[in-house]
Amino acid sequence: MEFDKSKVYTAVNADELKVGSKVYVSDNVYYLRECVEENFGHSILTKIMSEKETKRFCINNKNNEKWQLVYLIEPPADMNSKQSKKLRKQYKKALNAKAQSTLKRTIFSLARKRDLIGVIAIIEAVIIVILLFIK
Numbered sequence: 001m002e003f004d005k006s007k008v009y010t011a012v013n014a015d016e017l018k019v020g021s022k023v024y025v026s027d028n029v030y031y032l033r034e035c036v037e038e039n040f041g042h043s044i045l046t047k048i049m050s051e052k053e054t055k056r057f058c059i060n061n062k063n064n065e066k067w068q069l070v071y072l073i074e075p076p077a078d079m080n081s082k083q084s085k086k087l088r089k090q091y092k093k094a095l096n097a098k099a100q101s102t103l104k105r106t107i108f109s110l111a112r113k114r115d116l117i118g119v120i121a122i123i124e125a126v127i128i129v130i131l132l133f134i135k
Helices: 029-038 082-112 116-134
Strands: 022-026 043-048 057-059 069-074
Touching (some): 022 029
Antiparallel strands (some): 043 057
């Protein structure tokens, strides 16, 4: 990949970058350029520190290292895109199926015990969940 200076972020313009972006990180321009030109492994930006910090960029590693420079490879996916809508729909469907299964078992268990108050409480909870999903 060719090195593009306009994709370099520092402490000055860090707020223009979005958390979740695919990035290369470094504390010097030489290594940052090498990462880009050699297509080294990228990282995901997990946090941008306050303006008081000289190293404002945090990435997805176990050491919680902070970096001075970031090269933007790709911004995070837009939450309004078709792909993210599809993922949200699949998640709701899976969550709904699991909730229905759990709910059925609970209702039948309570019904066998003839715990009418428990069944009524479950039905009220279902109504609340349905109203939340409708919005």
